[in-house]
Amino acid sequence: RKEVEQDPGPFNVPEGATVAFNCTYSNSASQSFFWYRQDCRKEPKLLMSVYSSGNEDGRFTAQLNRASQYISLLIRDSKLSDSATYLCVVNGAAGNKLTFGGGTRVLVKP
C-alpha cells in the first residue's frame, strides 16, 4: 500500500460548480498535511496547509479526518484557472519527511 493515495481523476468540472476529492494516508503518526497544486510542466506549489479544525482560503476548503486517515480538498465556484493537478502531501512522524500522493487531476470546462 502506498503511503499517500489519491484518485488520479480526471475530475471534469463545469465552470462554477463545486468539486471535492480526498487523499488517504497510511501512517497514523503523520504530523502535518498540505495540498499543493501543479500545473502542466511546472513545479508543485503550496496551495494550503490542512489543520485539524478544517480551514478555508477563499474558494478552497481543506479538512483533516485523523480517525479515518484522510484529508480532503473542496473547490467552490470553480474557475477555468483551477485546472491543474492537486497533490496531497503528508509530513512524517519525524524529521520533516514530505511524501506526496500521485495527484488528482482537475479539468474545469466552460
Place this chain on the structure above:
Amino acid sequence: DAGVIQSPRHEVTEMGQEVTLRCKPISGHNSLFWYRQTMMRGLELLIYFNNNVPIDDSGMPEDRFSAKMPNASFSTLKIQPSEPRDSAVYFCASSLRDGKAFFGQGTRLTVV
C-alpha cells in the same frame, strides 16, 4: 529571494555518462529534498537533508545515484552511469521544519 535554483534546466546525455544536477536552496531553509517525477510513478522522494545531513535516502533507486550537501547553500544529485530509465524531471525543494516546501523549476533529464 530568488527561490530554489536548479541547474541545468534541461540535460540530454548518452547512456553510461555521468550526470550532475545542482540545487541552491532558499537561504535560511534547513531542509532540502530531491524528488523525481515521471508519468508512471508520480513524484518520488529520493533523499532529504536536514541541516546538511542526509536523513533518509531510502528512495534512492540504486547505487548509481548519490547526493551530497556540502554546505547550507548547495546540493548535488549525481547519476553514474546514467541509463535511459533515469529519464525524468528531477526537482529540488527546500523548507523550514514546518513542512512548507518550495520547489525549483526542475531539471528535465533525457538519457538516450
